[in-house]
Amino acid sequence: MTELFGTDGIRGLAGENLTPDLALKIGKAAGLVLGQGQGRCLIGTDTRESANMLETALASGLMSMGMDVTLVGVIPTPGIAYLTRKLNYTCGAVISASHNPYAYNGIKFFSSQGYKLPDQVEEEMEDYLLNRKEFPKKGTDFGRFSMDASLTKQYTKYLQSLCPRKLSGLKIALDCGNGALSKIAPYVLTSLGANVFALNTSPNGQNINLDCGSTNPTVIQNLVQSKKADIGFSFDGDADRIIAVDELGRIVDGDHILAICANYLHANDRLNGGVVGTLMSNLGLKKYLESIGVDFIESKVGDRYVLEQMLENSYVLGGEQSGHIIFTDYNTTGDGLATGLHLIEVMLESRKPLSHLNDLMTTYPQVLLNAQVLESRKKAYLEDDFLQESIRALENKYQDKGRIVIRPSGTEPLIRVMIEGTDLEEMEEDANVLVSLIEKQLGGQG
Numbered sequence: 001m002t003e004l005f006g007t008d009g010i011r012g013l014a015g016e017n018l019t020p021d022l023a024l025k026i027g028k029a030a031g032l033v034l035g036q037g038q039g040r041c042l043i044g045t046d047t048r049e050s051a052n053m054l055e056t057a058l059a060s061g062l063m064s065m066g067m068d069v070t071l072v073g074v075i076p077t078p079g080i081a082y083l084t085r086k087l088n089y090t091c092g093a094v095i096s097a098s099h100n101p102y103a104y105n106g107i108k109f110f111s112s113q114g115y116k117l118p119d120q121v122e123e124e125m126e127d128y129l130l131n132r133k134e135f136p137k138k139g140t141d142f143g144r145f146s147m148d149a150s151l152t153k154q155y156t157k158y159l160q161s162l163c164p165r166k167l168s169g170l171k172i173a174l175d176c177g178n179g180a181l182s183k184i185a186p187y188v189l190t191s192l193g194a195n196v197f198a199l200n201t202s203p204n205g206q207n208i209n210l211d212c213g214s215t216n217p218t219v220i221q222n223l224v225q226s227k228k229a230d231i232g233f234s235f236d237g238d239a240d241r242i243i244a245v246d247e248l249g250r251i252v253d254g255d256h257i258l259a260i261c262a263n264y265l266h267a268n269d270r271l272n273g274g275v276v277g278t279l280m281s282n283l284g285l286k287k288y289l290e291s292i293g294v295d296f297i298e299s300k301v302g303d304r305y306v307l308e309q310m311l312e313n314s315y316v317l318g319g320e321q322s323g324h325i326i327f328t329d330y331n332t333t334g335d336g337l338a339t340g341l342h343l344i345e346v347m348l349e350s351r352k353p354l355s356h357l358n359d360l361m362t363t364y365p366q367v368l369l370n371a372q373v374l375e376s377r378k379k380a381y382l383e384d385d386f387l388q389e390s391i392r393a394l395e396n397k398y399q400d401k402g403r404i405v406i407r408p409s410g411t412e413p414l415i416r417v418m419i420e421g422t423d424l425e426e427m428e429e430d431a432n433v434l435v436s437l438i439e440k441q442l443g444g445q446g
Contacts, residue, residue, distance in 0.1 A: 004129055005122040007302035007410025009108025011097050014050035018105055020057035026107055027061020028135055029128040030091065033121060034109065035067040037141070039090030042083055042151075044075040046096040046180045046238045049205030050105045054095050058107060063143035071147045074203075076180040076239035077108075078335035079155035085114035085332065086154070096180070096238035099215050100411065102206045114332035116304040152184070159188045162330065162341045165348065167194035172344075173232035173245070175220040177213025178203040181239040185337050197227045209236065214243040214323055214336075217251050225249040231344065231354050235336040240303070241323035242336035244343055246354035254323045255285040257339060259361035261325070262294055262317055264346045276309040276318030278302075279405055280368075283420055288361040302410060303334050364402075367427040370414040371438035378408035378415060380442050390437055394419070394430060402427070406434075415442070 004010050010026065012018035031037065041062050045051035051074075059069040067090065072080070077094045084092030090112055097104035109117050127133040172194045176182040182201040189196045199219065200212040212219050214236040224232035224245045232245035244252035252260075258275055265271040274295030277285060281298065289296045297313060299305040303324040310318045310328055319325035324334035331338060347354055373380075381387045395404050402421025409416055417434050419427040 004126055005117075005119075007304070008098060008116075009094075009106045011100065011104055011106035011411050013103055014048070014054065014105040018054070018107075020053055022129075023054045023057035023107060024061040024064075025129055025135075026125070027058040027063075028065050029061075029125040030093070030109060031062045031065025031067045031143075032128065032135070033125050034091040034111070034117075035062070035065065037066040037138070040068045040070065042070050042072060042080060042087070042089045042092045044072040044077070044080040044092070044094050044180075046094075047074055047178060047182065047203035047205065047208050048095075048097070048102050048105055048237075051095050054105055054107065058093060058095065059145060063145060065138060065143070066141045067143040069143060069145050070151075071145075072151045073147070073149045074180055074183075075152050075155060076184070076336070078240050078331055078333050078338065079152065079180075081110050081114040081333045082155055082158060082331055083151055084110050084112065087151075088112070094238060098238050098240070098411070099209055099213065099236040102208045102210065106411070110333075115307065116333065118304075118308075156184055156188060159184070159337055159341065160191060162338055163192050163344065167192045167344065170194045170231075170344070171227060171229040172196050173220060173223040173227055173229040174198040174201075175212055175214075175216075175223065175232070175234040176201045177209050177235050177237055178207045179209065179213065179235060179237035179239060181235050181337060185233070185235065185239075188337065197223060197229060199223055213237065214241055217243050217245065220245050221249045221251070231340075231347070233336070233340045236323070239336045240334040241320075242325070242339045243323050244340065244354070246358045248355045250355065250358060252343075252354065252358050254319050254321045254325060255282045255363070256358055256361055257323070257325055257343065258317065258319050259285055259288050260346055260357045261327075261342060262289060263292060263357075263360055264350065265317060266292060266294055271317060273313060273315045276306050276313070276315055278306060278320050279407075280321050280418060282321060282361075282366060283364045283403075284362045301407060307332070364420055365422065365424045365427065366418060366420045367424070367431045368416065368418045369431045369435045370409070370412075370416055371435045371442070373413055373415055373438065373442040375413040377442045378413065381406065381408075381415060381438060384441055387438060387441055390434060394434060397430075 080092040092110040220234040405418040
C-alpha cells in the first residue's frame with residue numbers, strides 16, 4: 001500500500017508539504033523507475049501559481065537521472081495522457097491538485113501508454129522518496145530541457161475531431177473554473193459552430209476552483225437558465241471531470257452521464273459488454289443498466305481503479321459519480337470536454353433534449369458528508385471499536401432500505417460518509433451524527 005501516493009498522485013499544500021525538494025526527489029525517483037536513466041518525459045500543469053516552482057524542481061530531478069524533459073505549459077490532464085501516448089514519450093507528468101483550492105498542488109504520472117501508474121510502480125518510487133533505497137550517484141548523461149507550447153494545439157485538434165458535425169444553433173454554457181480548459185473549451189466549441197457563453201476563463205494563479213467549477217454547480221445552473229442554453233458544462237481545475245446541466249437547469253452528474261451514454265452505445269451495438277462504476281455509484285444507475293440488459297461492475301473509488309476493471313473486462317465505458325468518465329475508444333483517462341462532446345453527440349443523434357436523457361435514470365437519495373480528521377488518522381476508523389460499533393449499527397438499520405459507505409479520501413484529510421436510502425431527512429440526521437462521532441474520535445492529536 002502506498003504511503004505518499006493517493007488515488008490521484010501526491011498532493012499537499014504547495015511549499016509546505018509539497019515542496020520543491022520533494023518535487024526534485026519525485027523527479028529523480030520517476031527518472032529511475034519509469035525512465036531507467038533515459039527516455040523522455042512530458043510535463044503539463046494547471047493554472048496554480050505554484051506550478052512553475054514545482055515543474056522546475058520536478059524537471060531538474062528527471063534530468064538529473066538522464067531523462068529529457070518537455071514542458072507543455074497549461075493543459076488539461078487528459079491532454080498529457082493523450083500526447084504521451086501519441087508522441088511516444090516514456091512517461092507524462094501533470095502538476096495539479098484537480099478540484100482542490102489553489103493553495104494545494106499535486107504531481108501525478110502517466111505511463112508511455114497513457115495510463116496512470118499501478119500501485120506497485122508507485123511503491124517502487126516511494127522506496128526512494130521514503131529513503132528505503134538510496135539514489136545512485138550520476139555524474140554524466142544528464143537529460144535535456146525544452147518547452148513546446150504548440151503541443152496544446154495537437155490536443156485541441158484531437159478534441160475537435162471528436163465532433164465531426166457542426167454545432168450551429170446550439171447554445172452551450174461553460175464554467176471553466178479558471179482552470180486548464182479556460183482557453184481551450186470556449187475555442188473548441190466556438191470553432192465547431194456553437195454559441196458559447198463562458199464564465200471563469202481568466203485564471204490568475206489563485207482563483208482556480210474558487211467558488212466555481214465542477215464542485216460548485218450552482219454557477220453553471222444559473223448560467224444555463226439565464227442564457228436559456230441547451231446544455232451546460234462545468235469542469236474541475238485539471239479538466240478530467242465534468243458536471244453537466246440540462247436545459248431546465250438540472251444537474252447531470254457522472255452517474256446520469258454513464259446512463260445516457262450506456263443507453264446510446266448499447267442501442268448502437270458499440271458498448272461491448274457493460275459499464276464500470278464505483279462503490280459510490282448511485283443505486284439508480286445499477287437498476288437502470290439492469291433494466292436495459294447492461295452489466296455493471298463496481299470498482300474501488302478512483303478513476304484508475306475504474307480503468308483497471310474496464311481493461312480487465314474489455315469494457316469501453318466507465319466512470320464515477322463525480323464526473324470522471326472514461327471512453328477507452330478515445331483516451332486512457334477521464335476527459336471533461338471530450339465527455340461533453342459525447343453528450344452533445346447523443347443529444348443530436350437522438351434528437352432529444354438533455355432533460356429527456358437525464359430522466360432515463362432515477363436517482364436514489366444520497367447524503368454525502370465529510371468528516372475532518374488528521375491526515376495520519378484517515379484509516380484509524382477501521383481499528384476504533386466505538387466507531388466500528390456505530391457504523392455496524394447504521395448498516396443494520398439500512399440493510400433493507402439502502403446502504404452505508406465509509407471511506408477515507410485519497411487526496412484530502414477527510415473521511416467520507418455516504419448514506420443511500422429513501423428518507424432524506426433521516427439519512428441527513430444519521431450522517432451528521434456519524435460525522436460528529438468520527439471527528440470527535442479522530443480529529444484530535446494522535
